[in-house]
Amino acid sequence: MSQYTQPPQFPQAPMPPAPARNGLGTAALILGIVGALSGLIPFLFWLAGILGLIGLILGLSAKGRVKRGEATNKGAAVAGVVLGLVSLALSVVGAVITYKAVGDAVDEINKATSGSSAAKKPAGSDKPLEKAKDGEGATGEALAAGDSAVYDDDLTVTVSEPEAWTPGEYAIGHTEGNKAYKVTVVIENAGKEKFDSALVTAEARAGKEGVQAEQIYDGKVGEPFTGTILPGKKVTAVWAFDTPADAGSLTVEVSPGFDYNAGIWDLKL
Known part of the structure; x- marks a missing residue:
């Protein structure tokens, strides 16, 4: 019977360990940092939310790999999760700030474009005013001499009866042959805010x-009105206008400011 010689047995070398899979933890950390920085700028809330959500998901996945021994960067994974949550929180805050700012801007634009919608309808004649020659229509309704235009903020403007008047030699705005009339304008602030x-x-x-x-x-x-009218106070000015000699009426329009309808007085000469 033949004898077979077995080859010698050599010990096998141990298998090298699998490389650590640290990519998810690193990506989570980077996305968390960028997301948190974006969240510091309110109008980038959308970017902070997206990056924070992705960073949070990757960070949680990275922590799972660390538990299974597939990754070694536990610190990066935890930091990615924390920064992801921070980014999401900043995203919510930024969204609230941005939406509020946009809402306030829209309100301001609406107030500016709506003109003086807060102005009250003054008592007086319902007769509509005639249009000027240039085609510009006068706003509001005609008031009589001594009537007051009263606004929602309790600002009151009153124009007196016109009084015939002779301008001085050095007056500006008077044409020879025309007549001059002066009126007294009183503004009273009965509200609670300065005007x-x-x-x-x-x-x-x-x-x-x-x-x-012409004025x-x-x-x-x-002389124009100047300065601030405190609540409970009033100021007075005398204005004069140059009219054709045969003019039987004078329409005076006084505008308190951009946020008010102009008060209009139809005065008999």
């Missing part, structure tokens, strides 16, 4: 044709 009178303006039209009546400046006559 800036610097924005008060006036213009006038004379006669049925609505001819522009006359002569010493104290024609």
Whole structure:
């Protein structure tokens, strides 16, 4: 019987360990950092939310790999999860701030474009005003001399009866052959807030044709309103206008500011 010689047995080398799979933890950390930084800028809330959510998911997956021994960067995975949550929180805060800012801006635009919708309808004649020659329609309704335009904030504007007046030699705005009339304008602040009178303006039209009546400046006559009117206080100014000799009426329009409807007085000469 033949003898077979077995080959010698050599010990096998141990298998090298599998490389650590640390990619998810690193990605989670990077996305968490970028997301958190984005969340510091309110209008980038959408970017912070997206990056935070992805970073949170990757961080949780990375922690699972660490538990199974497939990864070794536990710190990066935990940091990715924490920063992901921070990014999501900042995203919510940024969204609230952004939406509120946009809402406030829209409200301001609506207030500006709506003009003086807060102005009350003043008592007086319901007769509509005639249009000026340039085609611009006057707003509001005609008031009589001595009537007041009262607004929702309790600001009151009153225009007196016109008084015939002779301008001085150095008056500005008077044309020889025309007649001059002056009116007293009183602004009373019965509200609770201060009122800036610097924005008060006036213009006038004379006669049925609505001819522009130039404002006359002569010493104290024609001086504009200036300064702040405190609650409970009033200020007075005397304005004068130049009209054709045959004008039988004078339409005076006083605008307290951008947020108010102009008050309009139809005065008999």
